[in-house]
Amino acid sequence: MHPPYLRERAIQLHAAGVPFSEIHRRLGLSRNTVGGWLYGKRAARIKIDKRCPRCDRPPRAMDDPRAYAYLLGQYLGDGHLLTTQRVPLLTVTCDMRYPGLIHEVSYAMEACGARTAGFQERTGCVAVRAHWTHWPCLFPQHGPGVKHIRKIELAGWQQEVADVHVVRFLRGLFHSDGSRFANRVVVNGRRYAYPRYTFVNKSTDIMALCGRALDLRAIAWRMARPDTLSVARREAVARLDQFVGPKW
Ligand SMILES: [Zn+2]
Numbered sequence: 001m002h003p004p005y006l007r008e009r010a011i012q013l014h015a016a017g018v019p020f021s022e023i024h025r026r027l028g029l030s031r032n033t034v035g036g037w038l039y040g041k042r043a044a045r046i047k048i049d050k051r052c053p054r055c056d057r058p059p060r061a062m063d064d065p066r067a068y069a070y071l072l073g074q075y076l077g078d079g080h081l082l083t084t085q086r087v088p089l090l091t092v093t094c095d096m097r098y099p100g101l102i103h104e105v106s107y108a109m110e111a112c113g114a115r116t117a118g119f120q121e122r123t124g125c126v127a128v129r130a131h132w133t134h135w136p137c138l139f140p141q142h143g144p145g146v147k148h149i150r151k152i153e154l155a156g157w158q159q160e161v162a163d164v165h166v167v168r169f170l171r172g173l174f175h176s177d178g179s180r181f182a183n184r185v186v187v188n189g190r191r192y193a194y195p196r197y198t199f200v201n202k203s204t205d206i207m208a209l210c211g212r213a214l215d216l217r218a219i220a221w222r223m224a225r226p227d228t229l230s231v232a233r234r235e236a237v238a239r240l241d242q243f244v245g246p247k248w
Contacts, residue, residue: 002029005087007037009133012055014038016136027086051113052134062161067111068138069165072158073172074105076206081135081142088135090114092128092176100248101175102126108172112138148202154209162209166216167243173210174244177201183232197231197240198224 006027013023024034053060062068074092075081082089090109094102105128106117114130121127136142141152154162162169174180177200182193199210210229214221219239224230231240 002033005133009087010034010037012133012137026084052137053113054137055134059157062112064111065161066165066168067108069161069168070104070172070175071108071112072139072154072162073169073174074108074176075139075172076147076152076203076209077173077176077178077201079139079176081139083136083142087131087133089129089131090135090139093122094126094128095247096121096125098247102128104175106130147206150203152203152205152209162213163216166213170210170213170217170240171244173213174199174240175247177206178244180240180244180246194232194234195237195241197237197244199229199231200227202227 006029010023010027010029013026014020018026020031020034020038023038024031027034050056051063053062071079071092075090078094079090079092082091092105092109094105096102102119106119109117109128109130113134114132117128117130119126120129140155140158141150143150174197178197179200180195180197183196184191184193186192199207201207201210207223207227207229211221214231217239219231220233220236221229221231231237
């Protein structure tokens, strides 16, 4: 008896148009087993995981869109989706100095549908990880290679969640590739420090998504360098402070 997630994964790959021979090879199962699941008498009765809003027919809205918007921001920053294993694995790398943030990421993974998120310590950071068959449904922009040399485009439904829950989306982005720090300047011999935010990412597509989200909240920003977006105006920093703030 095979665990149910393998059957789900096979059905999912089949629905995505992956050739039959590729499916049983990738899952390490016999042709007969996979054939029975996809074409057998009982195939029509097999239910797909109800936790996945995208596999529901018709696709439904996310159960917790706020958590998803946050996780999407984190994923675009420091996330990675591995789909070559039997069950896809989502990893978000967090700085070990911010336990609050590690908690927020693992909570979001579970709120989006993963059963449990785990932690793996690495040098100076913690990888928050969760296996789930349906991560590729939730993050269709996964693909081989690093994000900044691939085209990153949100699906219509993803852009909608990111727009409606833009403050959560921005929080996710700034919690991953952003930072808030005190900019120190000396004017006429006096020292001043004022907080500012930067967001650093090599992907121009991800940078455009961040700029779009800031525009939606009318938060002023500019590009300080080709890979660095800066929010430095006092009122703009104050607005970001309302829902991003220092990493914790
Ligand atoms: Zn799904």
